Amino acid sequence: MARTITYIDAINEALHQEMERDSRVCILGEDLGMGGGVFKATAGLYQKFGEERVLDSPLAEGIIIAAAIGASLVGYRPVPEIQFADFIGDAVDPILQQAAKLRYRSAGGYSCPITIRVCWGGGTGGGLYHSQENTTWFAHEPGIRVLAPSTAYDAKGMLIAAIRDENPVLFFEHKKLYRTAKSEVPEEPYTVSLDEAAVRRPGRDMTVLTYGYMASVVMEAAEEMAKRGVDAEVVDLRTLAPLDKKTIVESVRKTNRCLIVHEDTKTLGIGAELSAILNEEAFDDLDAPIMRVTGPDVPPVPFSPPLEKFFMVDKEKVLAGMEKLAAY
């Protein structure tokens, strides 16, 4: 039975259901037990599963991830949480040097099936240290999946798939979507592929590649452009690593134009990689240069409302980008 629920409720439901299904699943992080999480993503878990499986950790991001890694070596499937992406710095070594490389450096002798939930993204007045995106720090590293779902349906299905996956996973949850994104979500557990992008809106005239909160912004812009006579195909990447090159390249071969939209700052954002892939694999199919609409190269995200508005990509900025590409 499906009903309409929010992105955060979808995440909460996925955690409840996976913890019920598999006693090896446990969660740890700051304030997520007795407090139910600063956004209430983990509400009710502590009450249902107890401190044994829902652990309020010390305020130390490094050991949150490392304890999860260690526990995964003795059979657990931990789901540690980084409260805000902005504070992931102390956990970068555990994530990149340990989790992502354990399988490689032991030639498959050790496996590290952990799912790291990370709350990210701007547009909520969070300022410089509660708004950041750092998905590409990790997407650069082979050996760890980087996911960024944009809908409640995907949030539940991808989180369940991630917990069941043998690879380490970074699961980026956009805080602006928590209560604004709603979709029809089945009550029963289900999985969504961790290897495929989703074509959210088929179209003929251009491809727009995006993910996360931007996916909803781009969808609105695409509907507006349809009224103006431009039929855009919207591809929601969903997984930033590994990238679903097939869907991306096929879409651009069909539409012959590509706009990349991300909230992240421009330089070396995922758009740079997408553009390089298309250059390598779809150059002959392009009728226009690949264009980008992204956050500006300033520390994300300055606080004062006009500054935040300047930083964030919104519908108007996307429309301007689409118009420019269509007119080329």
Place this chain on the structure above:
Amino acid sequence: MATKVNRATAVGDAPASRHSPELLLGLYRMMVKCRMCDEKARILFKQGKYAGNFYSNVGQEGGEVGAAFSLREDDWVAPSHRDWTSCIVKGAPLKACFAQLYGKTDSPDRGKSTPAHMGYPELHIITPASTIAAQLMIGTGVAWGLKRQAKDSVVVSFCGDGATSIGWFHEALNFAGVHRLPMLYVVQNNLWAESVPLRLQTALTDLSDRAKGHGITGVSVDGNDILAVYDAATKAIARARAGQGPTVLECKTYRWYGHSEIDPAKYRMPEEVAEWKKKDPIPRFEKYLADRKLLSDQIKKQVRDEITREIDEAVEFAEKSPYPAPEEALEHIWA
């Protein structure tokens, strides 16, 4: 592996030992084995037989053997760069250990990791990264898992004096303290972290005092006295098995050679090195054993001859073991 018999030993009118002859000779044999394997590893590197680098543990065998000798097969070891010999103590076959140096397919990681960063999954030895102190954090996570499974297995991690300065050391100790985890943190204080002397590393005299800040037990021992290490370690391990929590065990010792085989260590005073070589843990233990009439020149020779044969076989095996195919670089990234 080690016998855990602790009955008193007295032969004729020789002084008694609180340990059995089997245990004492086992410890002795393992110390000599580690020393000989390590010296062999150094020679092979100097001869250009393998690439990369090697971080010698010579001089530190008291800590390495004393701390890990009593471990059971289901216990875990979290080694660092200077702990290749801890794999030998845990029971890894010498053939695998030397294949590790050579980066061959018969190494446990098929040549993925550098010579000294050896793990051995079947024996629960965690393949280390180079990041100092990372092994302490992951080992602590393993201990957390073991405790939750209500197992009485323990985790023994190794690190140096330098590693006690980095934040991760403290995150690990703090977490282990909160959850009273079955962890033994062995700190091999060899007075140097690469070229940085201890006085620039910390204001502490005893690194075991680091434990106090985390509400856990800390013990400092003479790392060149293998029995002092063994006794402190077995006590800490017994406490850990009984759910009484983690221990930091500082072994005061000395790194005989350079930080690695490419470091001439010109920054140290020759007198300091000479002074410490006089405190070599092996002759010291030989004297202890000889005083108790447990060791003769003949046994010494026999021990060395046996180990030499084992090493020769292992080196020959490693040299014959094939290198990985270049494309193996693409394997073991994803499940």
